[in-house]
Amino acid sequence: MTKLLLADDHDLVREMIAAYLRAQGGFEVHVAESLGAALDVQEKNGPFQLVLLDLMMPGMDSLTGLGVMKARAKCPVAILSGTATAEIGRRALRSGAAGFLPKTLDPQSLVAAVHHMLLGETYTPLDFLETGESEAEGPVRLTPRETDVLVGILHGKSNKEIARDLDIQEVTVKLHLKTLSRKLGAKNRTHAAMIARDMGLT
Known part of the structure; x- marks a missing residue:
């Protein structure tokens, strides 16, 4: 069974998200209430396939905790947040986060996001992509899996x-x-296929 580590200092939020992941995704989920506690759980119960860290919990020190956990867990580490701005999200991704997950995600989307990251992909919510789209420069970059789907x-x-x-x-x-439609500016599947043909993907 796939093992996840979830750390959040808000008891209700932590248990609700853990319940979603167990019931909807069938994951084995271990929980902690701070970065220090999460590092202890990692030491005692690891290895984990994915770690989810709340941005604002004790010990995180902004994004410093992300690097600490990545070095210790040696697996993808994603950031959870209910209040962070798009710029903070971009900083998290630039700092090597496997994803940036708003706590407002519905259960199905949350589980899909976790599967996405377990495949080695980076999860970015669509509204976050929209916010950052105008700042993107250079050619569109699709992940290998997005290219396969295309x-x-x-x-x-x-x-x-x-x-x-x-x-x-x-x-x-x-x-x-x-996500690939957003990156390509495709309006629907047919439009995406036309763009794929133009890109020489056959």
Whole structure:
């Protein structure tokens, strides 16, 4: 079973998110209420496949705690926040976070985001992408998995067929489709396929 470590100093939020991940995703979830406690849990119960850290809990010292946990856990580490600005989110991603997850994500989206990061991808919420889109420079950069999904779309495959081909969940395909469409400025699947053809993805 995939093991996750979730650290948040708000008891209710922590237990609610952990319950989502256990019930909806089938994950084994260990919890902690601070960075120090999370490091102890990592030492005693690791290794973990993914760590989720609340940005504002004790011990984090802004994004310093992200680097500390990454060095200790040697697995993807994502940031959770209910209040951080888009700029803080961008800083977290530049600092090597596996993702930036608003606490307002619904359970299905949260589980999809976790699957996304377990595949080695970076999770960025769509509204966050919108905020940062105008600041992007240079060519569009798709992740390898987004490119795989785009090729499947180009070949006229359904989300279910793409999921089967790539051995991932259909909800994960939908997440990739949304993020790649945002990056490409595609209005729908057909538009995305046209852009893929223009990019020479056959």
